[in-house]
Amino acid sequence: MRSLIAKLPPSVIALLLQAAAFAGMLLFSRATAMRMPPLLFALMCGVLATALGRIAGLAKWWLLIQLLFVPALVLMLSLGLPPNFFLIVFLILLVVYWSTFRTQVPLYLSSRRIWEAMELLLPPPTPDKNFTFIDLGSGIGGVLTHLAVVRQDGHFFGVESAPLPYLWSWLRIRLGGYRNCQVQWGSLWNCDLLHYDVVFAYLSPVPMDELWQKARREMRPGTVFISNTFAVAGHPPQQTFTVDDLHHSTLYIWHM
Numbered sequence: 001m002r003s004l005i006a007k008l009p010p011s012v013i014a015l016l017l018q019a020a021a022f023a024g025m026l027l028f029s030r031a032t033a034m035r036m037p038p039l040l041f042a043l044m045c046g047v048l049a050t051a052l053g054r055i056a057g058l059a060k061w062w063l064l065i066q067l068l069f070v071p072a073l074v075l076m077l078s079l080g081l082p083p084n085f086f087l088i089v090f091l092i093l094l095v096v097y098w099s100t101f102r103t104q105v106p107l108y109l110s111s112r113r114i115w116e117a118m119e120l121l122l123p124p125p126t127p128d129k130n131f132t133f134i135d136l137g138s139g140i141g142g143v144l145t146h147l148a149v150v151r152q153d154g155h156f157f158g159v160e161s162a163p164l165p166y167l168w169s170w171l172r173i174r175l176g177g178y179r180n181c182q183v184q185w186g187s188l189w190n191c192d193l194l195h196y197d198v199v200f201a202y203l204s205p206v207p208m209d210e211l212w213q214k215a216r217r218e219m220r221p222g223t224v225f226i227s228n229t230f231a232v233a234g235h236p237p238q239q240t241f242t243v244d245d246l247h248h249s250t251l252y253i254w255h256m
């Protein structure tokens, strides 16, 4: 049972625990014939879901979501907003974040300082050879389009799974006339890294171990793997580069 739970994404575990807490509170109020105002009932659901989340080993920030989820639902419903409002917000979040509940890699963007630092990490220009670069999870294409302008001798590729960021980057590249740049809608796990001289990723701690294994399997000797912010446990990079942006982001660099 525990190993089954460990395989589920935290969002699914959290939802199951919310349902369990709600059912538990329903049984409790029936058994005691206690009449509670909806907000108090919701708060007690939140407390119970938080306790269950703690037992299940959810991260701290999930516990806060567990506590506030049902009370926030009750407060939102009390505003009497039209049901279409919730549908529209849901659809917008769906096309922006897509499978984040499963991948645990949401959309957030590398800073301009990171784009500029990346310029220094590309292969030096040579008269007879172009190089290839891929951004795994390319978001709205900022890294790609910036580098495509400063390095006309590079071919810049992106892969993005979320529909709206993909569409945004596709339009950005098309309308901006970036001829050495292209983006594809799909999963980074289906990309063969053999084709690239530089592989860049800005994801989350969750996929880093698996991504490292993939990079080791597929990347050619002499190519470069760069991760923004997220290191790989047990595999220290040969080089790091910290930039002066809002988060003091660090680039981790491995020469394969």
Ligand SMILES: C[S@@+](CC[C@H](N)C(=O)[O-])C[C@H]1O[C@@H](n2cnc3c(N)ncnc32)[C@H](O)[C@@H]1O
Residues within 6 Å of the ligand: 097, 103, 105, 106, 107, 108, 109, 110, 135, 136, 137, 138, 139, 140, 141, 142, 143, 159, 160, 161, 162, 165, 186, 187, 188, 189, 201, 202, 203, 228
């Ligand atoms: C943190 S953002 C980074 C965006 C961009 N690379 C940058 O540095 O500004 C991570 C992106 O990876 C995308 N992503 C997550 N898992 C993915 C997968 N398996 N395949 C392709 N894209 C993925 C997310 O949708 C998100 O847009």
